[in-house]
Amino acid sequence: MTRTSLPLCIACAQIAPRVGEVDYNRQLCNAAIAHAAQQGAELVVLPELAQSGYAFHDLDEALESAEGLYDQTVMGWFELARQHDIIVVGGLCERLSAVEVANSVVLVDPRGWLTCYRKAHLWDREKLIFTPGDQPPPIVHTAKGRIGLVICYDLELPEWVRLAALGGAQLLCAPVNWPDLGRPEGERPAEIVRVQAGAAVNRMFIAACDRHGHERGIDWVGGSTIVDADGFPLAGASSLPEAQLLVTDIDLAEADDKWISDHNHVHQDRRPELYGGVCGTSTQSAHPPWAHCSRTGYSPPPHHRQ
Template structure:
């Protein structure tokens, strides 16, 4: 069975410096291509940074879909024959902004997802999305997109799984928090659980680099359809490049025993 090479580039975007972040993301996309990647995933809000004081600050660095950052990503996707999934601060009408992610295919097709479940002070800044995670039929398989805290809602992850997604790509910014000694970050554990209960591959790309006093888990991870990490899955608060070769067609087999199927066994009428 053929495999698809997926790369997560864990980076440190600079808050409010879109030009720097464009350069950083461009180098990361090129670097992934040199590794033979067919899909590259970058962090949440890669284009802008994350810890905004207010909506106006976010709006000032936001970009429309034809802005310079997505234009660069489109150019690189075409030039390098690579699928790019990355987060950006999207400029909306009337001074509004969205925490968005772009999936860009080499032929130029752009799919945009707006984060529906906002974490903490994001609710004071971003307009939440109102559409379910897209599932895009790409040249390498069916790819879905969501962002960070969306992964904490199992009903939300179930939607693209039921829609046939082989691989879920999730740009994330996971703020670090205390945890018991020896325990792995809960965010990573939940990604593994989501993958296993849906038999769906997941690539979550985190960030690093302190930003206005916030540290990050640095927990980028690529997980197979049984929930087992193929790369990452530890807290590593520095730049890292994760590479995994995934047999995405395995995600289309939802059987887990001779008599069990992870989706057909559901009994929504009881829920």
């Protein structure tokens, strides 16, 4: 059977926003969008909190940089999207009220549509500043294909990535700010490995756009990466703490084929009736499996003791 091709040229723009310098960041983002369009990109992903910078001291400082969804930054992205016929995915510090902000990502469609997702899983001190989102990853039906949205630490919750895949996402776009926490010599960043795993187990493209630069004592991985539906990197996938624009062509139709052998389908092989514990409702019996072994003198390892 002939499969319909859904080609898409995508880009990740790894830039270095400055915390609290919204005007500077706005110009930086706009230049990156235009540059991506000049390179033929039909969709560009910017980093997490690209509009504001990341390392706020406190909520009050975040409120000073926050903008609404129809303020200058996002409206500028709309104008560039229309001008260049490009989809823009970018992170911003969103003002929810006079006393609340969200770590948000917007997808701006050149046809005039705006989709917003608010980060549900907050990392470290983000919990002291941002109000977490309470909605699942949105799946946006664009003219180019079905695009899902998450932010940074969301990628490390496999249930959340799976949710986007089950919702029909062909491409998952993830603005990220990955702090460089160190790793064993010769190892690639674990954040990239997790992106590859999420793509492979769901047969879904993932584009994660990191940042670079030094911000209030934080260095960044600079690990922007675009991964195919088999989990293999198409661009990036290494630590490069400097400005870069990753551009690659993908065929979104590949993400609609979930078969990995003649008899295995990555979603149909799931057995959700056995997974209640993943959602906080245990499916275990009163006697765990190792209880049967204890009758023959077996003692379970310490982490199994109850």
